[in-house]
Amino acid sequence: MNDSQLLSAFQELHRLPPKARKRETLIFDACQLGVMLRAVLFVEAAMAVGAMFQANALLPWLERFALLSGAALPGTLGWLVVTCSAKRLLARLKSPVQQGIGIVLGAVSGLYGCALLALMGPVGPAPWLASAMAGALLSAVMVAALVLRAKGRMPAETAARLAELQARIRPHFLFNSLNSAIALVREDPGKAESLLEDLSELFRHALVSKGDSATLAEEVQVARHYMAVEQIRFGERLRVEWSIDPRAGSARVPALFLQPLVENAVKHGVEPSPTGADVKITTQRRGSVVVIKVTNSVPAGQGKPGHGVALENVRDRLRLLHDVQGQFQTALIDGRYQVRMEVPA
Incomplete structure (x- = not known):
């Protein structure tokens, strides 16, 4: 693999003609x-x-x-x-x-x-x-x-987007991922290529604007790319379980909202524990509502994680997109931390 694939996400921004960046803007929305x-x-x-x-x-x-x-x-x-x-x-x-x-x-x-x-x-x-x-x-x-x-939602979305972009390209995550790829080049070239492809997809989704919302299926795919990169880094310490309901994939959610949540699960569950942690991502359609859950085990003695910028951004953007129909809750019970969200189907 050459480095052009890794940098393709950056080049996407310059390929877009001016008219392609313009999209319809509804000044007032009475549908919620x-x-x-x-x-x-x-x-x-x-x-x-x-x-x-x-x-x-x-x-x-x-x-x-x-x-x-x-x-x-x-x-x-x-x-x-x-x-x-x-x-x-x-x-x-x-x-x-x-x-x-x-x-x-x-x-x-x-x-x-x-x-x-x-x-x-x-x-x-x-x-x-x-x-x-x-x-x-x-x-x-x-x-x-x-x-x-x-x-009022515009600056909130801009701040959230900047925070999420920094989370994706923060130096230690990027360098650890590249170092993992370098270590695998001779030992397992196929795995190294897969890692770089996942990393490239993360940059692509982070840098190419998709508006204020995306489908849940698209967000799940972004989260899968991120977890694939971290899986190579942590190996057996990261135990991931996906329980995805195909019927929930069309639900509209804030763009780039799921990856920060799974990143928090890795940061607060896997990194501090020598034995690693279990991370489970669940989506389920229940009538007119879609329930999304991100659950991770927490090391013994660890305080309640996750009340930082990432969670606040996701909560605010969910409220702006769906108003009273968007629900966001967190809980730490019996050594398991869970973020639970509800959005209209």
Whole structure:
């Protein structure tokens, strides 16, 4: 094997034409369950406050709130459904256009709510203009919140990406891997070639941008390359078990999120122990949820590992990608440390 294969990952960055690096950007995303819940609660809270202007007692307020809520809720759900369904189309438009469409759809939703209110038979003429302006205002607030949320995830992803890149190319890991390859060149050239190929794939995945998410199957493959490199380094001290559910492979997860977790398992389980450790990576689809677990045995007397930058980055990126649908937990029980995650299938 020549060194061009090892350096191919770096060359990939220079081969990409400028247009290939540009991808669709959705300024506000209303498709996530957490966003939908917050939007509905926000509109309901606004209706509850609005009902107070025409009621000075609890019972009249409840009646007015029920009337306003019955008119506003269908419009709110309609706004969420339309913006979510048009997600791909909106992503092709410029940011101001996306926000303008969101506000216009809010005004339309307000008019729809007013029509429902008129059908319910409120006292006085239907407030068409006021309803349109209220819908536009509420949607503008929601769009602004979603835009701020989208901007807030960018630096978090950048910091996570830098931390993960440093973990892959940190000097002692790179030098140990190359030294292992050099030692194997004469003794076992085939194994040396396999090690360098795995190392090359790690660099390729670390340096070539794939957006903010990837499939779980892709992340498992990256983790396999990393563990193959470490397997040659630690030999029998590293005992790896893979339990991968093919049905879970299509789940969307943060890009480059699994390798830091298996690296932590090696660092805190295998490195400190003269006898090594057991590492198990499990994926399983359970209905509409995919469960991902990384478990490693911990040497006796070792404190709880893993509460460092890597885990914080994975937790934050999981929350940004899936909001309330993404779960992240850690536990140390009977000498075994486990990271357990749940994502939508």
